[in-house]
Amino acid sequence: MTDVTQSIERLDELLCDRALFGLDPIEEAELVALLGHAVPDDDDTLRAAVAVDLATLGSLEPLPAGLAARLRADADRVFAPVVAPPRDPAPVPKRRRASSFVPWALAAAFGVLAVFGWLDRFREPPKVALVASTAPPVSTSTPPAPPSVVPPTPSQQRAELLAKRPDAKRVAWTGTKDPGAAGASGDVVWSSDAQEGYMTFRGLRPNDPKVRQYQLWIFDAERDDKYPVDGGVFDVPPEAAEVVVPIRAKIRAGKAKLFAITVEPPGGVVVSKREHIVLTAAP
């Protein structure tokens, strides 16, 4: 059996296991490595498993009335009419005191690491929510337009995550000595269970995406520090007082122990030289 044949067979095994049972972080990384890119959300194997679900479901049970009411309430809460972006729509839990331990020593150690097997690239920056500075002016001479229902902004999704996920942690960013960190603050909200998170930045320097971009790395206690999870590249637009950026972890980060923001060339990198780490946050 050739290596190629073995790789294809292993790829099929992982795709099937992913569709039917889910994968652990090591298997996820192996799958991404074999594919050479991020695993699509709706690959043919997953679609086949879904089709089997639908073919064998029998008659549908009616949704219980109480559950339906809760779903409607959830939807109303998530899609509350928006007239102007609120400065901070989140029901904010009491802020955790920032740890006195600044994990800069850990961050500084990044520099000695050589070639990492970071497996994935995902270079389309996520949409960010601009807060405060982009609020439309309120006219006093014309009647206000009726509230419009819009898909949730990252700010609203962040609030929803904090409200819904007991495990969601909110950790303040700590600036490094890098000049790019001057005046930057904010926090990162992350739910390990949901594998979902949002970064909030205030005062982080706007970047020209043609020159440089910010990139998030998630250090996972279940993985070697040489192989942090790529959390995606993003931009900070000019004149944004505050931005909220969804985290796009390419593979599962089971126990995030450190979030680090680096400055990278456009499109981000697979292997960071870790020369410009501007912010870190340690849960």
Add this chain to the structure above:
Amino acid sequence: MTATLLRRFAQGEPNASRACIEAFGGLVWTLARRASPTREDAEDAVQDIFLDLWRSASRYDPTVASETAFVATIARRRLVDRARARRRRPATDPLSSEPKVSTDAPPADRCIEATRAAAALEQLRPEQREVLLLSTQGFSHEEIAEQRGLPLGTVKAHARRGLIRVRALLVEAEVPDSTPPREVRP
């Protein structure tokens, strides 16, 4: 016309979220019930799935899948995640050992994906079909091996080969035209 329900929702149409709950609630609930150990867990799962649906609705592409299949895909991913998380915790309620699948043909109006998959399942070897159906309900390899008295490796092989065969048959069945998948409300 309900084929663009998710699109309407993604565009912010008032009341579209309620229409989605009405249209897909029974589907999601039935999927969650089948893959969850308790009713309470199923209810939590349904709420998770709908939150995910609200976030993902804008990605729906009617040329790729029916709305029903799109919703069921989100449900499957969430239910698999929950099953994995459950296995990492001590069990609080034993899983039912009985398969909760229907061997009848799916209702003709469910969606084209279901009809094609039902035909594909008929072409599997019985042992592959049985293990695959158990696998789609949230049972782990180990649980299936124990239930059916099969070696773990055999269970894995049956599940994988069965799904790969279904995948191949579904790809073959797809008509290469631009007609969007036939959409029928569950």
